[in-house]
Amino acid sequence: MQWILPPSASSYAGDIDFLYYLILVITGVAFVVVEVGLLWFAIRYRARPGRRATYTHGNMRAEVVWTAIPAVTVVVLGIMSGGVWNNIKGRDSVPADALPYRVTARQFEWHVTHPGPDGVLDTPDDFTLRNQLHVPVGRPVVVHLGSEDVIHSFFVPAFRIKQDAVPGMHIRVWFEATDVGAYELACAELCGLGHYRMGAMVTVHETREFEEWTVGQAALRSDAAQGVTP
Numbered sequence: 001m002q003w004i005l006p007p008s009a010s011s012y013a014g015d016i017d018f019l020y021y022l023i024l025v026i027t028g029v030a031f032v033v034v035e036v037g038l039l040w041f042a043i044r045y046r047a048r049p050g051r052r053a054t055y056t057h058g059n060m061r062a063e064v065v066w067t068a069i070p071a072v073t074v075v076v077l078g079i080m081s082g083g084v085w086n087n088i089k090g091r092d093s094v095p096a097d098a099l100p101y102r103v104t105a106r107q108f109e110w111h112v113t114h115p116g117p118d119g120v121l122d123t124p125d126d127f128t129l130r131n132q133l134h135v136p137v138g139r140p141v142v143v144h145l146g147s148e149d150v151i152h153s154f155f156v157p158a159f160r161i162k163q164d165a166v167p168g169m170h171i172r173v174w175f176e177a178t179d180v181g182a183y184e185l186a187c188a189e190l191c192g193l194g195h196y197r198m199g200a201m202v203t204v205h206e207t208r209e210f211e212e213w214t215v216g217q218a219a220l221r222s223d224a225a226q227g228v229t230p
């Protein structure tokens with residue numbers, strides 16, 4: 001249903017979307033039932049000349065039913081959401097083989113340190129790009145998220161991931177892209193006057209293409225560092 005949600009392109013996007021539509025349908029049905037009931041009662045029992053009001057102390061059975069059904073529904077939804085949440089944001093949810101990145105937010109841009117050809121952060125082949133995150137398809141990625149100034153929020157709608165970047169905190173956020181393409185990375189926390197332009201691009205590459213791109217970028221940067229002009 002593209003007209004409600006953006007295209008989905010991560011391994012857990014389907015779980016999020018399923019919950020979203022499930023809750024949408026349940027609350028949609030409840031909305032219709034309640035509103036139709038409201039209208040029906042308002043019309044059926046409207047004031048009419050000569051008809052006396054009747055007094056009631058309620059109906060125990062009806063009250064138990066309309067309390068129990070929502071309570072059970074909410075608990076079931078809570079348990080289902082808990083499982084998905086745990087998989088995405090749980091303490092030990094980051095896959096062990098995830099490719100590491102460091103993303104530092106600041107007013108008003110994203111600094112993205114890529115691990116370079118060796119796939120390890122904090123080694124000489126790392127390189128940092130502004131407002132660009134390049135990842136391989138079909139491989140888990142972990143972003144070490146931080147902020148230099150105020151609270152920002154790392155939001156990639158197509159991956160169904162949103163995580164605050166908080167100054168002084170090191171937060172890990174992971175995803176696995178399932179489709180090659182270019183996706184929006186936005187800041188989802190009002191972080192100042194330039195908040196609106198804190199947009200970046202996530203590029204998901206085919207594995208081979210990603211490796212070639214990474215080697216090329218790393219070489220470009222080490223040449224630049226040594227003063228060699230290509």
Ligand SMILES: [Cu+2]
Pocket residue numbers: 105106108151152153187188189190191195198
């Ligand atoms: Cu921001």
